Amino acid sequence: MTGFNSKEGIRPYHNSMGGALITALLLVAFSTIMGATILFATSTDLQISGNFRRAMATFYAAEAGIAETAVRLGGSSLSNPGYLGDPSPILQANWSAYVLSLPEWKPQYDTEYSEVFTNYFPLSGNSTNTAVRPNSVQSILPYWTKIRHKTEYDAERAGHSSLTPHYQDGDGISATHSINNRGSLVFFGFASESELVPTSFTSVNPTPYSPIEIIISQGQAEGATSLIQVEVAHPSGPPLLAAVYAKNQVVFAGGTTAVEGFDNCGILAAGRPPVQLGPAGALAGTATFTGNPPTPQVGSEFLDLVKALESLKGGAQVISADLVGVNLGAPGHPALLYAESLAGGFPSRLAVQNLYGYGILLVAGNLSISAPFHWEGLIIVSGQVTFDGGIGSSVIQGALLAEQVQILNGEVKMTLDTCPIAASLRVLPVKTLSWQQLL
Structure with missing residues (x-):
């Protein structure tokens, strides 16, 4: 206690x-x-x-x-x-x-x-x-x-x-x-x-x-x-250097050919040469040429045609067979066609004949053209384009770009025309140039 x-x-x-x-x-x-x-x-x-x-x-x-x-x-x-x-x-x-x-x-x-x-x-x-x-x-x-x-x-x-x-x-x-x-x-x-x-x-x-x-x-x-x-x-497509651009060579082996570098549409007022070749390109044979300058030219740089194909083929209709006896596209509704050998029914060469087209034709491979043939717009081919005759004439009113071009026979006329090219590019899906979040 x-x-x-x-x-x-x-x-x-x-x-x-x-x-x-x-x-x-x-x-x-x-x-x-x-x-x-x-x-x-x-x-x-x-x-x-x-x-x-x-x-x-x-x-x-x-x-x-x-x-x-x-x-x-x-x-x-x-x-x-x-x-x-x-x-x-x-x-x-x-x-x-x-x-x-x-x-x-x-x-x-x-x-x-x-x-x-x-x-x-x-x-x-x-x-x-x-x-x-x-x-x-x-x-x-x-x-x-x-x-x-x-x-x-x-x-x-x-x-x-x-x-x-x-x-x-x-x-x-x-x-x-x-x-x-x-x-x-x-x-x-x-x-x-x-x-x-x-x-x-x-x-x-x-x-x-x-x-x-x-x-x-x-x-x-x-x-x-x-x-x-x-x-x-909208995509700009490749630069329009001439009515015909060939990375390697152009051969006029037969028939009659006229190539015009003045713009039929008038937008490129000064005109372009009829033919432009890559730095190592060569030209054989003769044809009728007009343009500014009026003779084929050799450029200082190559155009990447595969890249051009890739940049334009988005949303294109894939071609799975040769094109014979068909009409494709029209003013106001241009066609966008893409041919690739692995995706189509042809091995490495797309053949076209008796065809009227308006728009853009893209070919990953080679292209064989037989008259009658009429195309208004742009044609880009990663390989060789061959004109092998037919009945009548083959006409391209726009521009042709290819690895090489060979004209074996027939009547061929190619004219630079920016109107169908511009109309065809204007309907392609737009691509994003810049993006920013404002809020």
Whole structure:
């Protein structure tokens, strides 16, 4: 009992009871803090998860808008029911068009909406409709997109200057521009006859190439938005160096042949030589030549014909057999044909005869042509092209590019013509040149 009554004995008793109480209180406090922390963390995680889900939903909706708009830029009003390209025969610097998937869209949703633009909402049969109406091919994914031609004003807003050029300025005007004076359209293709790599450019003269298109797409979900901008263009094809380009050789072994390098369309006003050969190319035999210069030329560089085939064959109809007695393509609805020996029923040579075609013919292998044959547009062959006679004449009005060309017999006429080439390139699927997420 002495221990309890003494001061020294009482102190241990109180210390033991107080320590247990403090420990218990600390455990309660710790548990409360941990519970609150777990609750807060769970709430934060859920919020983060929800934000991520909404961000991804809006991003994919915006990407879907880009995809639909890009697809609807391919083809023409005759071949694509949903076509929404510039309907004017003379391209308009202030052209713009919208794709809407939801009916409640308002102009103020587009922070750059301006009455300066045409602001079309294309509908089937009415490409110049200006009434706000849903015109998407679907109504499940919520997005709207706007498309317009790229102009010098757009390039200047993105940082173009004489010190940091974004394109080759070929229109001779160096003054800055405004929304009311947007300057020239910016095209994608070959700025001059010496160019071998496509680039962005402006020109004071007509060009067979298409303008760059700017697509802005906004996806929406649960109050969140994503904004994406891309620049796209139709493929430019290979450079048009002559009516006939042969990497290795051209042989005129028989028959009568005329090759004309002056552009029948008039876009390439200065004309081209009738024949251009690769650096190690050779020409044998005689033919009638016209052009600028009027004789066949030997170039300083090779054209990669396989690469040219690969760049154009997207969306092409694959040829599985020889083409005899058929009509393929027409003005306003060009054909895009791709023949590959492994994919077709011919070993390594595609034979064509009694054929009328308009568009682009791509052959990974060799091509044998027998009259009658008439093609308007572009023909690219990775191997040899052989004209082996037939009944009547063989005509190419456009351009022919091949590893080598051999004319054995018959009447052959080849004329440079950029009109069917440009019309055929303009309906090909667009390709993305740049991509950026704005929001």
